[in-house]
Amino acid sequence: MDEKKHLGQKELNERVKHARLCTGCGACVNLCPYQRAYEDKVLAIFPCDLDVGRCYAFCPRTPVDLEALRGLLFDPQDLTPEVGAVKGFYVTRSRNTKERSRAQHGGTVTALMSLALKEGIIDTAVMADRGGTFLPEAVTENDSRKVAMHGKSSFVVSPNVAEFNRLAKGSSEKIGAVATPCQALAYAKMRMKPIPERDNNIDKLKLVVGLFCGWALSWERLMDLLAAKTELAAITGLDIPPSRYQAMHIYTTNGTIEVPIDEVNRCIRGACHYCFDMTAEFSDISVGSARLSEGWEEARGWNQVIVRTDLGLELVELARKKRRLEFREVPEGNLQRLKAASLNKKGMALKNLKLRTHSQDDLIYLNKEDPAFKNLIKGG
Ligand SMILES: Cc1cc2nc3c(=O)[nH]c(=O)nc-3n(C[C@H](O)[C@H](O)[C@H](O)COP(=O)(O)OP(=O)(O)OC[C@H]3O[C@@H](n4cnc5c(N)ncnc54)[C@H](O)[C@@H]3O)c2cc1C
Ligand code: SF4
Numbered sequence: 001m002d003e004k005k006h007l008g009q010k011e012l013n014e015r016v017k018h019a020r021l022c023t024g025c026g027a028c029v030n031l032c033p034y035q036r037a038y039e040d041k042v043l044a045i046f047p048c049d050l051d052v053g054r055c056y057a058f059c060p061r062t063p064v065d066l067e068a069l070r071g072l073l074f075d076p077q078d079l080t081p082e083v084g085a086v087k088g089f090y091v092t093r094s095r096n097t098k099e100r101s102r103a104q105h106g107g108t109v110t111a112l113m114s115l116a117l118k119e120g121i122i123d124t125a126v127m128a129d130r131g132g133t134f135l136p137e138a139v140t141e142n143d144s145r146k147v148a149m150h151g152k153s154s155f156v157v158s159p160n161v162a163e164f165n166r167l168a169k170g171s172s173e174k175i176g177a178v179a180t181p182c183q184a185l186a187y188a189k190m191r192m193k194p195i196p197e198r199d200n201n202i203d204k205l206k207l208v209v210g211l212f213c214g215w216a217l218s219w220e221r222l223m224d225l226l227a228a229k230t231e232l233a234a235i236t237g238l239d240i241p242p243s244r245y246q247a248m249h250i251y252t253t254n255g256t257i258e259v260p261i262d263e264v265n266r267c268i269r270g271a272c273h274y275c276f277d278m279t280a281e282f283s284d285i286s287v288g289s290a291r292l293s294e295g296w297e298e299a300r301g302w303n304q305v306i307v308r309t310d311l312g313l314e315l316v317e318l319a320r321k322k323r324r325l326e327f328r329e330v331p332e333g334n335l336q337r338l339k340a341a342s343l344n345k346k347g348m349a350l351k352n353l354k355l356r357t358h359s360q361d362d363l364i365y366l367n368k369e370d371p372a373f374k375n376l377i378k379g380g
């Protein structure tokens with residue numbers, strides 16, 4: 001570990017980008033003129049000689065005290081080692097059928113962001129549009145009626161945090177962000193104000209709705225895979241059903257194509273193999289696909305939701321009261337299964353980090369003493 005707590009662009013390049021740990025989150029972009037997002041990558045277009053940079057401090061792949069972040073954001077009694085803070089666990093979907101038809105699963109994210117805008121909890125939402133060639137684009141929305149236009153998941157990273165950095169310099173005062181787990185961690189690091197005199201207006205961030213995330217795909221490899229299976233123009237969506245299917249589903253105008261999971265695994269972005277977070281632990285609310293006894297065809301129209309903060313609880317209860325979200329009983333064992341899947345991802349990340357460093361002690365950006373990892377490390 002360096003004696004200095006914060007470093008700059010040079011170290012970010014060496015330790016994150018050249019080390020292929022960059023998640024493409026965008027947190028190091030739009031802070032200065034030197035970093036740019038290009039396709040699903042982030043480039044340093046000009047060298048910077050600052051020896052303390054926000055880029056390094058905010059990056060979700062540089063070391064941080066995760067316990068201190070948890071202490072800042074969550075009630076200690078809600079914390080679990082498997083999935084972070086849990087104030088409530090629900091199965092929900094949007095009550096609006098049109099909204100659901102434009103959503104990835106039950107449209108819970110769309111309904112929550114739309115409600116937050118309508119009720120003035122936020123004045124601007126940062127989301128991602130899929131884009132014609134499956135390369136997502138970070139977008140902002142101020143109109144609650146238009147949020148559904150930005151629904152569905154892109155399985156390629158979108159530099160959404162770069163869009164927050166740009167927006168926070170302007171007139172928006174209350175920003176809400178949809179975030180993958182690595183993006184939610186970047187926002188949490190910003191909230192710690194590690195360089196107090198240059199805090200990038202992080203107080204304007206009022207709400208983070210996180211997405212569950214197993215992995216993201218490399219854009220180039222995904223394009224090759226899709227082109228080999230079907231006409232790109234015929235594709236209406238992609239999804240990953242539960243692991244027993246061992247497949248990715250490509251929805252097309254001519255039906256569903258199943259792609260064996262081994263072919264998909266070859267397209268995973270390298271950095272995702274070192275990611276410990278499946279449920280966006282540093283969000284106000286986290287949303288993923290549901291698991292129901294009726295099977296995937298029914299379950300994919302619903303979401304599993306973890307509420308983590310008081311604000312998250314307020315918004316979900318408002319959605320219930322205003323009849324924006326429909327709730328159904330959570331099947332027995334769902335939270336336990338989610339915790340097991342989340343632990344599995346943590347275990348894989350730790351294993352891959354140890355393989356990288358050839359050391360039991362050096363976990364690059366993670367701390368082996370962290371309560372979320374300690375038992376996993378002990379258990380091998
Ligand atoms: C890369 C990736 C991997 C995922 N892996 C899993 C998984 O393993 N298990 C699981 O249960 N769920 C996973 N999800 C989440 C899942 O696909 C749905 O987003 C979630 O269930 C919410 O569904 P919804 O119907 O409420 O979403 P919608 O109402 O359709 O809203 C989705 C929101 O996500 C935003 N968005 C889309 N793509 C991205 C992106 N790349 N980055 C940031 N924001 C984006 C959209 O703008 C929209 O606001 C993943 C999502 C992504 C982006
Ligand atoms: S801040 Fe995000 S985009 Fe920038 S180097 Fe780190 S992981 Fe990559």
Ligand code: SF4
Nearest residue numbers: 182213215216272275
């Ligand atoms: S697996 Fe982790 S690093 Fe990869 S996109 Fe998802 S949250 Fe980011």
